[in-house]
Amino acid sequence: MATVPLPYDAAIDAPLDGHVATAWDSGPPVETGRFGTWVFLASEAFFFGGLLAAYFVLRGSSKAWVEPLSFGLGFTLTGLLVASSVCASISVRRLRAGARRSGSNWMLCASFLALAFLGVQAFEWRELAQEGFTPRGSLAGACFYILTGAHGLHVLAGVVWLAGSGVVLRSGAARTLHAELAALYQHFVDGIWLVLFTLLYLL
Amino acid sequence: MSTGAPRRGFLRTWIFSVDHKVIGLQYLVASATMLLFGGLLAMAIRWQLAWPWTEMPIVGQLVFGDVGRVISPAAYTALFTMHGTAMVFFAVLPLLTGAFGNYLVPLLVGAPDMAFPRLNAASFWIFLGAMGLFLAGFFVEGGAAESGWTAYPPLATLPSAAPGSGAGQTLWLLAIVVLGVSSILNSLNAVVTVVKMRAPGMTWMRLPLTVWGLLVAAALQLAALPVLTAGGVLQLSDRWIGTAFYTPAGLLVNSVAPEVAGAGGSPLLWQHLFWFYSHPAVYVMVLPAMGFVSDILSVHSRKPVFGYKPMVWAMSSIAGLGLMVWGHHMFTSGLGFEMGRAFMLSTMLIALPSAVKTFNWIATIWGGRIRLTAAMCFALGFVALFVIGGLSGLWLAATPVDVYLHDTYLVVAHFHYIVFGGTVLAVFGALHHWLPKMTGRALSETLGRWHFLGTFVGLNCVFLPMHQLGIAGMIRRTADPSVYQLYEHLAPLNRFVTWSAFALAAWQLLFVVNVLWSLRSGTRVGRNPWEATTLEWEAPSPPGHGNFDRDLVIDCGPYEYGDAAGARDFRPQARSRS
Numbered sequence: 039m040a041t042v043p044l045p046y047d048a049a050i051d052a053p054l055d056g057h058v059a060t061a062w063d064s065g066p067p068v069e070t071g072r073f074g075t076w077v078f079l080a081s082e083a084f085f086f087g088g089l090l091a092a093y094f095v096l097r098g099s100s101k102a103w104v105e106p107l108s109f110g111l112g113f114t115l116t117g118l119l120v121a122s123s124v125c126a127s128i129s130v131r132r133l134r135a136g137a138r139r140s141g142s143n144w145m146l147c148a149s150f151l152a153l154a155f156l157g158v159q160a161f162e163w164r165e166l167a168q169e170g171f172t173p174r175g176s177l178a179g180a181c182f183y184i185l186t187g188a189h190g191l192h193v194l195a196g197v198v199w200l201a202g203s204g205v206v207l208r209s210g211a212a213r214t215l216h217a218e219l220a221a222l223y224q225h226f227v228d229g230i231w232l233v234l235f236t237l238l239y240l241l
Numbered sequence: 242m243s244t245g246a247p248r249r250g251f252l253r254t255w256i257f258s259v260d261h262k263v264i265g266l267q268y269l270v271a272s273a274t275m276l277l278f279g280g281l282l283a284m285a286i287r288w289q290l291a292w293p294w295t296e297m298p299i300v301g302q303l304v305f306g307d308v309g310r311v312i313s314p315a316a317y318t319a320l321f322t323m324h325g326t327a328m329v330f331f332a333v334l335p336l337l338t339g340a341f342g343n344y345l346v347p348l349l350v351g352a353p354d355m356a357f358p359r360l361n362a363a364s365f366w367i368f369l370g371a372m373g374l375f376l377a378g379f380f381v382e383g384g385a386a387e388s389g390w391t392a393y394p395p396l397a398t399l400p401s402a403a404p405g406s407g408a409g410q411t412l413w414l415l416a417i418v419v420l421g422v423s424s425i426l427n428s429l430n431a432v433v434t435v436v437k438m439r440a441p442g443m444t445w446m447r448l449p450l451t452v453w454g455l456l457v458a459a460a461l462q463l464a465a466l467p468v469l470t471a472g473g474v475l476q477l478s479d480r481w482i483g484t485a486f487y488t489p490a491g492l493l494v495n496s497v498a499p500e501v502a503g504a505g506g507s508p509l510l511w512q513h514l515f516w517f518y519s520h521p522a523v524y525v526m527v528l529p530a531m532g533f534v535s536d537i538l539s540v541h542s543r544k545p546v547f548g549y550k551p552m553v554w555a556m557s558s559i560a561g562l563g564l565m566v567w568g569h570h571m572f573t574s575g576l577g578f579e580m581g582r583a584f585m586l587s588t589m590l591i592a593l594p595s596a597v598k599t600f601n602w603i604a605t606i607w608g609g610r611i612r613l614t615a616a617m618c619f620a621l622g623f624v625a626l627f628v629i630g631g632l633s634g635l636w637l638a639a640t641p642v643d644v645y646l647h648d649t650y651l652v653v654a655h656f657h658y659i660v661f662g663g664t665v666l667a668v669f670g671a672l673h674h675w676l677p678k679m680t681g682r683a684l685s686e687t688l689g690r691w692h693f694l695g696t697f698v699g700l701n702c703v704f705l706p707m708h709q710l711g712i713a714g715m716i717r718r719t720a721d722p723s724v725y726q727l728y729e730h731l732a733p734l735n736r737f738v739t740w741s742a743f744a745l746a747a748w749q750l751l752f753v754v755n756v757l758w759s760l761r762s763g764t765r766v767g768r769n770p771w772e773a774t775t776l777e778w779e780a781p782s783p784p785g786h787g788n789f790d791r792d793l794v795i796d797c798g799p800y801e802y803g804d805a806a807g808a809r810d811f812r813p814q815a816r817s818r819s
């Protein structure tokens with residue numbers, strides 16, 4: 039009954055020289071970075087899921103639920119974000135076709151549209167606050183600002199990411215993958231917005 | 242092996258490293274420190290419960306010098322809040338997923354590092370930031386948070402609710418949200434590493450159960466943790482912006498209506514969001530430990546794990562069911578009959594996969610050539626105490642029983658049997674099993690077995706009587722049981738528990754001595770001190786940068802033991818060294 043660990047034996051245990059293990063590639067045939075981004079976005083979906091669950095619970099149990107939102111502004115916001123997403127897609131297509139410079143331009147364009155989204159949203163928030171629709175005023179207000187605020191921060195991250203990959207593409211350093219992941223993220227943020235838009239502005 | 246790589250300075254090697262092993266060790270040191278710290282808080286809690294409002298010797302002067310050396314009711318509340326939080330969020334979870342997760346996952350799947358090494362380092366530094374925020378709570382006006390590790394509103398959301406509901410609570414919340422970000426990055430890394438970086442031939446059904454445990458735990462984290470983060474964001478908003486997500490209409494705090502404009506929110510909403518994460522979190526705290534124990538039992542009894550595939554299925558179904566049972570923490574919160582019944586059934590279902598695992602562990606060691614190493618002792622201890630904790634869980638899952646037992650010491654006994662008796666013992670076992678790999682030196686087996694014996698006895702002396710306290714009706718989170726006449730006869734038992742707790746804590750010094758001794762002068766061990774099969778034992782001890790000094794090809798499962806053909810009774814997973 040050997041109950042103590044075996045001691046060191048130089049003949050077996052000494053490190054071998056000169057070998058360095060390589061990184062293998064197993065699992066689904068996609069790049070590690072892309073797979074990681076999928077996992078990350080799945081987790082993000084649960085984050086918004088949590089916020090939305092809170093929204094449903096509170097809205098469902100509340101008698102007076104007033105959201106004095108302007109459909110026109112909501113529509114503009116949606117248009118900007120969808121356009122940003124489309125630009126990012128076009129950029130990826132251009133890049134795959136080997137057109138680096140035009141790919142970069144479309145990327146910057148996508149970033150700019152997302153930035154415009156944030157501008158319009160800031161404007162909308164100010165208008166609403168002036169009308170008395172504030173986070174402290176009502177639960178509907180609290181939900182509106184937290185949901186759009188959390189989403190807005192994600193858009194902000196998108197602005198930086200898209201612009202970043204647009205600039206790096208120009209310097210010629212980045213692989214297409216980075217741009218593709220930025221675009222993927224932007225589609226995700228866009229998708230979340232479509233859900234929010236439906237819930238807050240349409241229903 | 243780093244033979245070819247240039248030597249790096251201390252800072253680059255040990256502090257700002259992106260090597261998964263160094264990050265694992267950093268997590269190990271940080272979370273072991275928090276384990277010690279949380280343990281000390283528990284001693285103060287036990288002091289108060291045994292001798293309420295008496296002056297504390299020695300430490301009293303230091304810590305409570307300005308309040309007459311006694312623990313105030315507010316301080317007591319802060320103590321158990323910080324104890325629970327330190328243990329769950331900053332000790333046990335990071336020990337498993339941060340320390341062992343980082344150290345073992347790449348080694349066991351045959352990868353040179355995690356999939357995203359820099360992200361991995363970032364997750365550790367974010368973790369340290371969260372730890373700083375958490376500890377800062379002790380130093381702010383009003384003291385540390387006072388709403389329990391569960392942070393129920395309105396106690397947690399309204400700054401006027403208690404002294405610690407001010408800055409201390411805000412720091413607590415921030416710490417939890419920041420910690421959540423760190424854990425999500427860490428879990429993401431673990432999942433991607435297992436999926437994308439297994440060595441050739443390392444198929445899913447050849448993964449050691451340790452990897453399965455860590456993988457399933459990481460997946461659970463990815464799904465459930467963001468929900469807690471969302472809930473935390475809402476609570477921060479209630480505190481900072483003054484929204485009323487969790488503040489009901491018509492609430493009075495200390496007979497004053499709190500200053501919240503649009504009240505009408507729901508305190509129960511927090512309970513749902515919190516337990517949607519924190520019930521799965523208790524499985525995150527046990528699944529990796531189950532993995533370690535399966536591996537240790539198999540190696541040290543020289544037998545394959547009995548029913549490998551059922552083990553994998555059991556872990557996965559525990560995780561899946563674990564996402565659907567959070568309501569069992571809310572039986573007395575006004576869930577309603579139908580919901581209560583549904584949660585009762587789903588909770589009881591979890592006993593099935595848990596039992597499958599337990600019987601498989603017993604069948605694993607059955608008839609084995611058991612080597613009673615310290616690691617093995619701790620693994621056996623895990624199995625024994627997990628059974629007790631699991632069974633008391635079943636009592637609590639029965640709604641009518643829980644209505645009586647909820648928030649009594651029986652609940653405290655239940656989860657300490659699983660988390661301390663189970664997980665912490667498994668961690669000690671895992672340390673005895675894997676520290677030689679991490680440091681290249683053996684621990685003392687004699688000291689280790691004595692440490693086990695005292696810990697096992699001590700922990701039963703501490704937590705077994707708590708069942709009785711709970712059944713007698715003693716509520717948890719009370720600073721002074723002696724004010725209730727009906728608990729009077731429990732005072733001697735409470736003092737017994739406290740004496741046992743002191744002894745148990747002191748006994749842990751043996752382990753500290755053992756580790757320090759081993760680091761200085763433990764016998765040097767080779768690659769495979771336990772004659773084990775899995776890949777980490779192919780690498781030198783400790784493994785160099787990049788882990789493996791030869792290319793691996795895996796051609797069998799992880800538990801090929803006992804076929805006593807020839808000199809060896811085991812067959813390594815990697816094709817043998819030529």
Ligand code: HEM
Binds near residue numbers: 589631646
């Ligand atoms: C067989 C499986 C289990 C069952 C059926 C079960 C059942 C329960 C129930 C019904 C409660 C609520 C008691 C109450 O508050 O009145 C509870 C509490 C708790 N359980 Fe378990 N449990 C199981 C396994 C675990 C595991 C594996 C862990 C940890 C690793 C754990 C940790 C906890 C904790 C920490 C609490 C107390 C939470 C609090 O502070 O209120 N349980 N358990």
Ligand SMILES: [Cu+2]
Binds near residue numbers: 566567
């Ligand atoms: Cu639970």
